[in-house]
Amino acid sequence: MxxxxxxxxxxxxxxxxxxxxxxxxxxxxxxxxxxxxxxxxxxxxxxxxxxxxxxxxxxxxxxxxxxxxxxxxxxxxxxxxxxxxxxxxxxxxxxxxxxxxxxxxxxxxxxxxxxxxxxxxxxxxxxxxxxxxxxxxxxxxxxxxxxxxxxxxxxxxxxxxxxxxxxxxxxxxxxxxxxxxxxxxxxxxxxxxxxxxxxxxxxxxxxxxxxxxxxxxxxxxxxxxxxxxxxxxxxxxxxxxxxxxxxxxxxxxxxxxxxYLDQDNNYRRQIAAWYDEEFKNSGVKTVPVAPGCESSRHLYQILIGNRDELLAALNENGVYPGVHYRDNTEYRMYAYAKGTCPNSHYVSEHTLSLPMHMKLTREDVKYVADTVKKYAK
CATH class of the missing domain: 3.40.640.10 (Type I PLP-dependent aspartate aminotransferase-like (Major domain))
Structure with a gap:
């Protein structure tokens, strides 16, 4: 392959x-x-x-x-x-x-x-x-x-x-x-x-x-x-x-x-629904969309225990996710607030954004999700 x-x-x-x-x-x-x-x-x-x-x-x-x-x-x-x-x-x-x-x-x-x-x-x-x-x-x-x-x-x-x-x-x-x-x-x-x-x-x-x-x-x-x-x-x-x-x-x-904005966002929501389907009952924690929100779905994020290890494994398998974002209090100009937002700090260490764009196919989503489930902890 x-x-x-x-x-x-x-x-x-x-x-x-x-x-x-x-x-x-x-x-x-x-x-x-x-x-x-x-x-x-x-x-x-x-x-x-x-x-x-x-x-x-x-x-x-x-x-x-x-x-x-x-x-x-x-x-x-x-x-x-x-x-x-x-x-x-x-x-x-x-x-x-x-x-x-x-x-x-x-x-x-x-x-x-x-x-x-x-x-x-x-x-x-x-x-x-x-x-x-x-x-x-x-x-x-x-x-x-x-x-x-x-x-x-x-x-x-x-x-x-x-x-x-x-x-x-x-x-x-x-x-x-x-x-x-x-x-x-x-x-x-x-x-x-x-x-x-x-x-x-x-x-x-x-x-x-x-x-x-x-x-x-x-x-x-x-x-x-x-x-x-x-x-x-x-x-x-x-x-x-x-x-x-x-x-x-x-x-x-x-x-x-x-x-084409609404048309494209509809497809993004379809991609997100495919990810949701793949991760259902898998133990992979996904970031939910708030009630009443029809999200643009610019991102699809998961929270994972071995984020950096998973990132490396995904890269080895041809998948290139991202991180959104690093806790800003880790940067020197905002360090005065370091430690004041524990949830944000946890998310910063564990969040991963999976591929999300108009060229993804159902097969691509399944491949990404299967690879995540294979290496996630």
């Missing part, structure tokens, strides 16, 4: 449709912020029913801008606290540090999302916000955390990097959040080369982010270009902003990916 080669992720691009979008940008001579980014923003609002959407170069930029604007507009001080999770990619928590705020780590629950009880225990007079991460597309106990924030007067940022297409009780999560940030990075469910979207609840914050993501300039280049091509150079610079806006080439690819 030929050696298997089953990687964790393989992005799926509808190449010809993407090239049509890119060709239109090149033919028009407009590849930056402009007609495609506007179109994607409008279609994302239509898809999610969120009131605002601004296309950015990355989800990391979106998280940074969310805390930058919330801090400035709400008069938070340096050193004020944001309750967050240690089970996430470091960009989530770096965005807090970028803005001279302090990440305070709460523990995770069985869904690997913030545990509401732990969140409440971490609230102090200096707490200003909570950052909820929907890991793997799972909504966890998001609704409970949203309720806590409302009752305590805390801002809420939803890191929805994995959640493109996730529904909670039939609706897109985040309508009650101050900001929702999505990722369209290359291996995400709605892939581009790299980009993201920030969806503020308040119109005034959406207006500010459009300026701040274009160096603080109050008129972007697309708006400053008249129909006859006259370039309107006179503008004001209202903020010391960033160069974080998205471009039309990435937006064009995103428009194609959005077209």
């Amino acid at each position: 030929a050696q298997k080669n089953i990687p964790l992720f393989i992005p799926t691009f509808r190449t010809e449709e993407c090239l049509e979008q890119i060709r239109e940008c090149l033919d028009k001579g407009w590849t930056g912020l402009g007609f495609k980014t506007v179109e994607l923003e409008e279609k994302w609002k239509e898809y999610t029913k969120l009131p605002h959407a601004h296309f950015l170069a990355s989800a990391t930029a979106g998280l940074d801008l969310a805390f930058n604007i919330l801090k400035e507009e709400n008069n938070w001080q340096d050193g004020d606290e944001v309750i967050t999770t240690p089970m996430t990619f470091v960009s989530s928590n770096h965005a807090i540090l970028y803005n001279r705020l302090k990440p305070v780590f709460a523990d995770v629950d069985e869904y690997l999302c913030l545990d509401p009880k732990s969140v409440v225990e971490r609230i102090t007079p200096k707490t200003k916000a909570v950052l909820f991460v929907g890991i793997g597309g799972n909504a966890g106990r998001y609704a409970e955390v949203e309720k806590i924030c409302k009752e305590k007067g805390l801002a809420l940022v939803l890191d929805a990097a994995h959640m493109a297409g996730t529904k909670l009780n039939g609706d897109v999560p985040g309508r009650g959040a101050d900001a929702v940030v999505y990722s369209y990075q290359a291996v995400k469910n709605m892939p581009t080369g790299d980009s993201g979207m920030i969806c503020f609840k308040e119109a005034k914050f959406d207006e500010i982010v459009r300026k701040k993501s274009w160096l603080g300039i109050n008129k972007d280049t697309f708006a400053r270009t008249a129909g006859k091509g006259a370039y309107k150079w006179k503008y004001d610079v209202e903020y010391v902003g960033f160069k974080d806006h998205g471009n039309s080439i990435m937006a064009g690819i995103g428009l194609v990916s959005l077209k």
